[in-house]
Amino acid sequence: MLQNLFEPITLGSVELKNRIVSTGHETFLDRGGLIDDELVAYHEARARGGAGLIITEVASVHVTARPEDKYLLAHTDDCIPGYARLAEAVHAHGAKLFAQLFHPGRFTGPFDVWAPSEVQFEWAGLTARPMPLPLIKDIIQGYGEAAGRMKEAGLDGVEIVASHGYLPMQFLNPRLNQRADEYGGSYENRMRFLIEVAEAIRENIGDDMALNIRISVDEMDHEGLDQDEALEAIQYLTERDLFDCYNTVLGSISSSSGWAHVVPPMRFDAGYTAPYSAAVKAVTDKPVLVSGRINQPQIADAIIGDGQADLCAMTRSMITDPEMPNKAKAGLLDDIRACIGCNQACIGRVDQHMSVSCIQRPESGRELAFLPVPKAEEPKSIMVVGGGPAGMKAAISAAQRGHHVTLYERESQLGGQVKLAQLLPHRAEFGGLITNFARELEIEGVEVKTNTAVTEAMVRESNADMIYLATGGSETVKPGIEGLEEGLANGTIVPSWEVIQGKAKLGGSVVIADWLSGWPGLGVAEKLALEGHSVRYVTPHTTLGRRFQTANRDLVVGSLFKLGVQTITDARIFGFDEGTAYFQHTANGEPLVLEDVDTLVMCNGVRRNDTLVHQLSDWQDRIHVIGDCMDPLDAEFAILGALMTVAATL
Ligand code: SF4
Numbered sequence: 001m002l003q004n005l006f007e008p009i010t011l012g013s014v015e016l017k018n019r020i021v022s023t024g025h026e027t028f029l030d031r032g033g034l035i036d037d038e039l040v041a042y043h044e045a046r047a048r049g050g051a052g053l054i055i056t057e058v059a060s061v062h063v064t065a066r067p068e069d070k071y072l073l074a075h076t077d078d079c080i081p082g083y084a085r086l087a088e089a090v091h092a093h094g095a096k097l098f099a100q101l102f103h104p105g106r107f108t109g110p111f112d113v114w115a116p117s118e119v120q121f122e123w124a125g126l127t128a129r130p131m132p133l134p135l136i137k138d139i140i141q142g143y144g145e146a147a148g149r150m151k152e153a154g155l156d157g158v159e160i161v162a163s164h165g166y167l168p169m170q171f172l173n174p175r176l177n178q179r180a181d182e183y184g185g186s187y188e189n190r191m192r193f194l195i196e197v198a199e200a201i202r203e204n205i206g207d208d209m210a211l212n213i214r215i216s217v218d219e220m221d222h223e224g225l226d227q228d229e230a231l232e233a234i235q236y237l238t239e240r241d242l243f244d245c246y247n248t249v250l251g252s253i254s255s256s257s258g259w260a261h262v263v264p265p266m267r268f269d270a271g272y273t274a275p276y277s278a279a280v281k282a283v284t285d286k287p288v289l290v291s292g293r294i295n296q297p298q299i300a301d302a303i304i305g306d307g308q309a310d311l312c313a314m315t316r317s318m319i320t321d322p323e324m325p326n327k328a329k330a331g332l333l334d335d336i337r338a339c340i341g342c343n344q345a346c347i348g349r350v351d352q353h354m355s356v357s358c359i360q361r362p363e364s365g366r367e368l369a370f371l372p373v374p375k376a377e378e379p380k381s382i383m384v385v386g387g388g389p390a391g392m393k394a395a396i397s398a399a400q401r402g403h404h405v406t407l408y409e410r411e412s413q414l415g416g417q418v419k420l421a422q423l424l425p426h427r428a429e430f431g432g433l434i435t436n437f438a439r440e441l442e443i444e445g446v447e448v449k450t451n452t453a454v455t456e457a458m459v460r461e462s463n464a465d466m467i468y469l470a471t472g473g474s475e476t477v478k479p480g481i482e483g484l485e486e487g488l489a490n491g492t493i494v495p496s497w498e499v500i501q502g503k504a505k506l507g508g509s510v511v512i513a514d515w516l517s518g519w520p521g522l523g524v525a526e527k528l529a530l531e532g533h534s535v536r537y538v539t540p541h542t543t544l545g546r547r548f549q550t551a552n553r554d555l556v557v558g559s560l561f562k563l564g565v566q567t568i569t570d571a572r573i574f575g576f577d578e579g580t581a582y583f584q585h586t587a588n589g590e591p592l593v594l595e596d597v598d599t600l601v602m603c604n605g606v607r608r609n610d611t612l613v614h615q616l617s618d619w620q621d622r623i624h625v626i627g628d629c630m631d632p633l634d635a636e637f638a639i640l641g642a643l644m645t646v647a648a649t650l
Pocket of ligand 1: 317338339341342343344345347357360361
């Protein structure tokens with residue numbers, strides 16, 4: 001089983017015990033740019049779980065690389081103790097540790113921004129200053145010195161981040177590099193920066209450490225490098241024998257189209273990047289690492305077995321389940337908590353400058369707060385009411401502490417609102433959350449009683465020491481809208497959940513009034529457009545999918561545009577009458593009237609199912625409320641809240 005994945009491999013002079021890599025990803029677990037306890041604990045968990053190689057996140061090689069103080073720093077000796085502690089922790093579990101060395105060039109905002117040339121940058125809305133020659137030389141020296149610090153800290157390798165349109169590729173890209181000196185113009189000149197960086201690094205690390213380059217095989221951007229240009233560069237670099245491994249990705253952070261591939265969400269098939277790494281293998285004899293939605297060891301093993309890559313990045317797989325490599329090696333494939341590609345709590349939170357975590361495993365990124373799981377001295381009898389995400393997580397967490405747990409679900413299947421979410425276009429994989437949690441319930445020995453609606457009497461008569469109420473929420477329709485009752489009665493107004501479930505009868509012309517601009521509303525818009533309805537989508541918010549992770553939002557917005565959905569922001573519904581929907585602008589109340597509407601779909605979020613909460617209010621010492629019946633938010637916060645509540649109460 002999985003022989004390809006667990007075959008050792010050598011990068012330069014560094015041997016890895018397997019082909020599973022946690023690639024560089026921002027975590028926001030640092031302290032002022034330095035590696036501290038939280039970041040050590042985070043990576044050590046992945047090393048303990050069996051990763052062969054861990055690559056730390058981007059670290060600035062020069063003071064001009066981090067005016068926002070956003071990244072780890074590698075441009076002063078202050079970084080050495082933290083990297084050394086991390087190397088020791090990772091090495092203790094047989095994994096190797098590389099560090100990413102980074103200068104973002106024109107992405108360094110919002111001020112003091114330098115790039116090869118003064119080219120307008122649409123995505124950031126700014127124009128960088130062209131780097132003077134002494135600054136270029138200084139940055140090249142910075143790469144070399146930063147690499148030397150990694151050697152001093154005891155790391156096994158370093159990686160130049162030349163992917164995603166960052167500084168080395170800004171020099172190579174003729175659309176972005178319009179210099180007339182030795183770093184611009186001819187191909188050799190545009191390659192000079194990268195080659196001098198590689199030479200400076202090698203000078204500082206010698207041959208004992210490996211030198212990787214991360215490179216986008218296609219930046220998928222209107223002015224980025226395409227596949228032919230990237231392959232030409234890899235061939236050119238291979239001929240000069242500069243690198244020990246090519247870490248291949250797709251995308252760029254220069255535009256929405258490129259961003260979608262930087263951390264590809266579930267809209268993309270697992271392993272969809274493998275043909276690109278296969279193209280790289282055709283032009284280099286060096287090991288090739290491939291990234292991009294490789295969420296199961298079987299997929300990784302097949303990619304390597306088919307000769308499409310030599311190593312696989314399984315970064316989100318190990319955010320979701322740090323023990324994935326050990327489980328895979330032991331043949332416990334059904335026990336692996338597979339990443340569902342939702343992007344919500346990992347890159348989604350990092351986008352917001354919050355710590356990395358996982359929707360399915362909130363302990364990730366919070367290792368010091370929640371791990372190891374403490375064992376109860378005296379096991380208690382625990383009753384969990386409601387089998388949605390919060391209830392399932394509470395039951396699992398309580399059972400992990402050694403308690404006897406029974407989970408009650410009134411419906412025939414676990415999952416709560418996840419069962420709806422998985423029905424939306426390109427969201428089927430969200431249902432993997434139910435599969436994963438159901439397996440964890442089984443592993444932890446939780447007794448699950450489905451088709452069981454819990455009453456007040458059942459709770460009062462139970463012998464439970466502690467009761468967690470996770471009774472969820474139901475869809476609400478906004479009260480006070482003129483014509484609502486009549487529209488609901490005659491079927492011209494329908495709630496979005498009925499549309500998702502395929503229960504609603506809809507006319508050809510549909511208007512969606514989405515209170516939140518969230519998945520139900522945008523998902524229904526896409527679903528109905530795909531089914532051939534004429535769709536107009538209206539939200540009171542200024543941004544579509546305002547809480548979505550960037551790639552998810554951009555992909556949905558792009559799809560709605562392609563499908564011809566008319567989207568209107570900053571307008572709230574206030575009435576519906578005989579085929580006319582009435583909205584008002586949120587800024588000044590000015591009316592917006594949409595005519596010829598066959599069906600108005602109301603998407604107004606969730607109200608609490610909190611009957612039991614009120615009925616049992618005299619039992620506050622034994623009752624804890626979690627999930628949507630506490631705060632109707634989303635699966636991520638329901639699961640995190642459940643973990644926090646159990647940790648605080650058991
Ligand atoms: Fe995967 Fe979603 Fe977890 Fe991110 S939050 S690691 S995409 S399951």
